[in-house]
Amino acid sequence: xxxxxxFHFNPFSGVLHEDIPKVILPNIDIDxxxxxxQNSDSLALEFIGRQGRGKTSHLRYLQHIxxxxxxxxxxxxSSVSDVMKxxxxxxxxxxxxxxxxxxxxxxxxxxxVVIYTTHWRRKIDCLLAKKExxxxxxxxxxxxxxxxxxxxxxxxxxxxxTPETLFSITDVNKLIKKFGDNYRGIINHLYEKYQ
Amino acid sequence: MSNSxxxxxxxxxxxxxxxxxxxxxxxxxxxxxxxxxxxxxxYLEARGRMSSVKKQLVTFKIDDxxxxxxxxxxxxxxxxxxxxxxIESYTGKNVSISYSCEAKIHVNxxxxxxxxxxxxxxxxxxxxxxxxxxxxxxxxKFNNEEQYKISEKHSDLKLAFxxxxxLIIALIVAALYIFSLIGLNFNFHGxxxxxxxxxxxxxxYVQFEIKKSRIGDISLKTSNRENGFICYVKPARNFSxxxxxxxxxxxxxxxDNRGTSSTTYTEIIFKSPVKPLKxxxxxxxxxxxxxxxxxxxxxxxxxxxxxxxxxxxTHNGISEKLTCTIDAYxx
Numbered sequence: 001x002x003x004x005x006x007f008h009f010n011p012f013s014g015v016l017h018e019d020i021p022k023v024i025l026p027n028i029d030i031d032x033x034x035x036x037x038q039n040s041d042s043l044a045l046e047f048i049g050r051q052g053r054g055k056t057s058h059l060r061y062l063q064h065i066x067x068x069x070x071x072x073x074x075x076x077x078s079s080v081s082d083v084m085k086x087x088x089x090x091x092x093x094x095x096x097x098x099x100x101x102x103x104x105x106x107x108x109x110x111x112x113v114v115i116y117t118t119h120w121r122r123k124i125d126c127l128l129a130k131k132e133x134x135x136x137x138x139x140x141x142x143x144x145x146x147x148x149x150x151x152x153x154x155x156x157x158x159x160x161x162t163p164e165t166l167f168s169i170t171d172v173n174k175l176i177k178k179f180g181d182n183y184r185g186i187i188n189h190l191y192e193k194y195q
Numbered sequence: 196m197s198n199s200x201x202x203x204x205x206x207x208x209x210x211x212x213x214x215x216x217x218x219x220x221x222x223x224x225x226x227x228x229x230x231x232x233x234x235x236x237x238y239l240e241a242r243g244r245m246s247s248v249k250k251q252l253v254t255f256k257i258d259d260x261x262x263x264x265x266x267x268x269x270x271x272x273x274x275x276x277x278x279x280x281x282i283e284s285y286t287g288k289n290v291s292i293s294y295s296c297e298a299k300i301h302v303n304x305x306x307x308x309x310x311x312x313x314x315x316x317x318x319x320x321x322x323x324x325x326x327x328x329x330x331x332x333x334x335x336k337f338n339n340e341e342q343y344k345i346s347e348k349h350s351d352l353k354l355a356f357x358x359x360x361x362l363i364i365a366l367i368v369a370a371l372y373i374f375s376l377i378g379l380n381f382n383f384h385g386x387x388x389x390x391x392x393x394x395x396x397x398x399x400y401v402q403f404e405i406k407k408s409r410i411g412d413i414s415l416k417t418s419n420r421e422n423g424f425i426c427y428v429k430p431a432r433n434f435s436x437x438x439x440x441x442x443x444x445x446x447x448x449x450x451d452n453r454g455t456s457s458t459t460y461t462e463i464i465f466k467s468p469v470k471p472l473k474x475x476x477x478x479x480x481x482x483x484x485x486x487x488x489x490x491x492x493x494x495x496x497x498x499x500x501x502x503x504x505x506x507x508x509t510h511n512g513i514s515e516k517l518t519c520t521i522d523a524y525x526x
Contacts, residue, residue: 008333009240009291014247014453056454073246075452095455117455184454191244195288 006164011157012191017060023152024061025145027054028136034065036134037090037113044108044131045115046122049138052184055117056094058138062115063092074098080107089113096122105129141181147172149183150190200225200309207296207334214279216334220271220298224263229303233257235273236297239281243290244460245451245497253277257298277336282493284335288462289449290498297331340525343484343491345424345502349416352506352517354407360513361399368395410436410510410517417504417521423483426504428472436508436515439472441480443504443521445490450497464500465490472506484523492522 015023037045047055056073063071071092072083080103083091089112096104096116104122108114108129116122126133147167154163179185202225207218220233237253257273275296285292368391376383411434416427426441445465451458465485472478493500506517 008295009242009293013242013291014245014451016247016249018249051454051456073452075457097455119455188244195286195291 007154007157007194008159009157010191010194011153012187012194015057015153017064019156020057020061020064022156023149024057025148025152026058026061027138027145028058030062030065033062037062037066037069037115040113040132042130042132043113044122044126044129044133045113046133046135047115047117047138048119048121048135050119050182052182053138054183055138059092059094059115059117066090079103083107084110090115092116101125139181141176141183143169143172143176146176146183146186150186201228201300201302201328203298203300203328203330205296205298205330205332207294207332209334210277210336210339213339214277215274216277216296217272217274218296218332218334220257220273220330222263222269222271222300224265224267226265226306226309228263228265228306228309230258230261230263231301231303232259233261233271233301234299235275236299237275237277238295238297239292240295241290241292241495241498243287243449243498244458245290245449246453248496252281252294279338281336282495283337283489283491285489285493285500287447287464287500289447289460292495292498293333294336295331295333297329299327299329301327337489338525341488342422342526343488343523344419344526345417346522346524347416347418348521349414350519350521352413352415352504352519354403354410355516355518356403357513357515360402360406361395364398364402365395368398406510406515410434410515413506413517415504415519420481423481426478426480426482428478428480428506430477436506436510436517439474439506439508440469441472441478441504441506442469443467443482443502445485445500445502445523448499448501452497469507488525490523491525 033045036043047059049055060071063069069088069090069092070086071094072078072086073094074082074096076098078098080099083093084107091111091114093099093107093114093116096118097120099107104125105128108126108131114131121135123133123135125131147169150167150172154166155161158164175186175189179189202223204221205218206221207216210216233256235253235255235257236251237255239248239250239252241248253275255273255275258271261269263269277294282292284294372387372391375381412431413434413436414429416429418425418427426443428441430436444463444467447462447464449460451460465487467482467485470480470482472480490500492502502521502523504519504521508515
């Protein structure tokens with residue numbers, strides 16, 4: 001796989017929110033998840049896994065499908081009031097670890113449905129908040145799926161359905177051998193090659 | 196151009212004057228078509244090892260109602276204003292900043308059947324039906340200013356944290372623990388590791404504060420010169436850094452806040468020649484600006500470029516570094 005200059009931008013740069021549906025191949029049953037979100041009176045839906053496994057991408061994708069519910073991309077300066085001030089009963093929260101234990105319980109108590117990403121299980125928080133808890137683990141990688149994701153990125157950046165080069169299954173297996181199931185590691189590695 | 200009913204391409208040529216840009220939209224229909232109007236939209240895009248951003252900056256009209264004859268080629272010139280204050284195009288190691296111009300061609304509703312679905316986008320707004328197809332092209336924005344200037348100011352240089360010092364302390368703490376484990380004959384416990392990490396952090400902090408007061412203060416005043424700038428470096432009386440040298444560098448910084456962890460990427464994109472400082476008393480050092488005129492200080496979303504003055508030297512045989520940032524802009 002050789003980098004070429006026929007791209008409008010680096011195919012492995014961060015994806016714009018509007019482009020997420022074009023490059024994601026969901027690991028989860030999206031229809032079932034949406035049904036669960038929209039028809040539950042009390043739910044904490046957890047996306048759990050190590051860094052770079054696609055938790056945030058899936059969270060943003062779901063919110064893209066359900067734009068009526070807000071998403072909060074938390075960082076070290078975020079506070080629970082940022083989320084609480086919003087009147088929506090269903091919220092998407094990325095990196096819930098930036099909220100304190102008591103703030104998480106407050107959040108689970110006040111919002112009907114919270115869909116969030118985390119490195120660590122928040123089952124105890126949900127038990128204390130009397131919230132129905134459902135956890136989805138992001139782990140593992142399938143070569144065919146990775147190949148499709150990488151090639152979709154090439155197509156998006158080239159503005160063509162037939163870019164000059166595409167990833168073969170051999171290319172993809174080499175990447176998996178080096179980075180395992182770390183999608184972010186793979187994307188960052190390819191970013192350097194294409195920049 | 197694609198092989199569809201309505202082929203189009205767009206080119207922006209660059210700034211004609213300081214902030215007016217010229218471009219041309221080429222349209223080649225394979226059927227007779229009526230165009231209601233054509234809008235132009237300019238976007239600023241920042242893409243890289245970070246959350247990419249696309250911001251709409253300007254909207255303008257490219258053309259009004261137009262009747263297109265099949266197999267004719269139409270060149271529609273247009274121009275738009277782009278505020279000079281917007282940042283310049285940039286391609287670095289971890290981020291690229293670019294501009295794109297999009298033409299939104301609104302085809303008359305009665306001609307929709309002629310268009311192939313592959314290229315056609317049907318959009319509906321709240322107020323009316325909006326039928327359009329989009330075509331976009333990228334262009335560079337570079338300001339016409341020829342010279343850098345730095346903000347002239349007084350500042351104190353700060354001692355950079357030296358991780359090799361922490362590593363040495365960690366090794367000493369670990370060695371002491373192992374000797375104690377053998378000599379005092381107590382059992383290993385996982386909690387000890389936690390205590391050792393805490394001890395290393397506290398000792399490193401105390402050692403850093405002591406070192407900072409021992410090295411002493413050093414201040415900097417900057418002043419512009421033609422094609423460069425002067426650094427007046429004034430050490431405090433107790434300042435103690437051997438073989439001190441000064442240089443400046445330009446750093447690209449990108450904070451990747453995607454996902455559940457944050458990572459910062461820094462890349463030195465320019466480094467000036469290194470110049471010695473006097474061993475005692477104040478020094479006056481002149482630097483030339485870089486030949487590349489597209490490296491001014493900037494900050495946009497999670498990406499930034501900053502200029503940094505660096506003083507290197509040794510203290511008790513260990514390399515130390517003091518830094519402070521300066522703002523550089525173009526005039």
